[in-house]
């Protein structure tokens with residue numbers, strides 16, 4: 365595949381690999397996006413540095429998704445994360461920013477990952493977090509009716525809250541309701557973005573509506589603390605550092621922001637941490653998507669235990685055609701859905717390594733690995749659902765109302 369083709373495979377609105385059954389080549393993604401790759405040999409050093417800067421010991425990090433994602437290469441690249449750490453070291457103001465475009469009323473299990481990561485970053489560095497809910501984006505990019513959108517958005521916000529954030533330090537806002545407060549910042553950004561730059565970055569054409577063009581500035585605005593005059597608690601909002609953990613498909617928004625407005629606006633460039641995509645059940649080259657009509661590719665947060673087990677049983681596998689062949693060659697772990705789900709969700713490093721060794725050498729069966737993956741996913745979902753059922757309208761209010769964070 366030529367480089368220009370790869371670019372079209374990953375955009376904020378669609379992600380496909382050249383082939384459903386081969387995994388993404390993330391080294392090539394890094395080369396294409398020109399981000400900074402986190403190589404396996406550099407992971408430990410980065411983890412040590414995080415520990416020093418955050419003054420949180422390894423033990424306090426036991427269950428940390430930040431550590432887990434770094435170790436397993438799920439966070440695979442970054443932009444200026446070192447600058448964020450330097451700022452943290454000097455106790456300069458910083459905050460986290462992530463977001464979510466509301467989709468189908470139930471989110472899927474892949475959606476939890478960036479939020480778990482944010483929650484872990486928030487715990488590690490003890491800093492505020494803002495979460496942008498882009499109901500406007502869905503309106504502009506998908507043919508969706510307003511009533512349905514409103515319901516979906518409310519349900520999605522509850523799902524997000526159930527991922528576990530510090531209530532005093534987290535602000536969740538819907539663009540259609542919060543826009544006014546950010547508008548001054550949005551205007552400044554709009555003046556920096558040329559039509560050409562936005563079109564080229566996202567591949568828009570002359571027939572796309574103007575709303576899509578201007579949305580780029582709306583997603584960029586929370587990179588700057590000036591968008592939160594009544595929310596972010598900094599004495600000087602002009603230069604607070606923003607760290608954005610996101611899947612790599614969202615990166616183009618922030619490259620545009622870093623390249624076009626930080627200079628003219630004299631603001632610090634946002635730092636980024638990039639995560640890989642959770643593969644769909646049909647194979648490593650298909651990202652899980654809840655707008656997928658075919659629900660056999662996704663695990664929804666509402667799927668019960670039996671459904672998860674059944675879906676995992678029929679998932680794409682890297683096992684071989686016959687038991688004999690599996691015993692001879694071992695499983696292809698790279699493309700095996702069940703093994704990959706364990707890589708994302710099984711925090712116990714020792715068990716994970718054992719399964720890798722045994723399955724990779726054909727000593728255990730595909731069925732056994734699939735069942736273990738279903739168990740692990742079910743326990744993640746169980747914990748999630750317990751937290752989700754405790755989210756009330758009052759809780760939503762406390763996260764979404766405008767107030768100064770700590």
Ligand code: TRP
Pocket residue numbers: 376461462463464465466496498501583608609610611614
């Ligand atoms: N565009 C994202 C989506 O469709 C939502 C989003 C807004 C976002 N701001 C963000 C995601 C910042 C990551 C980081 O889901």
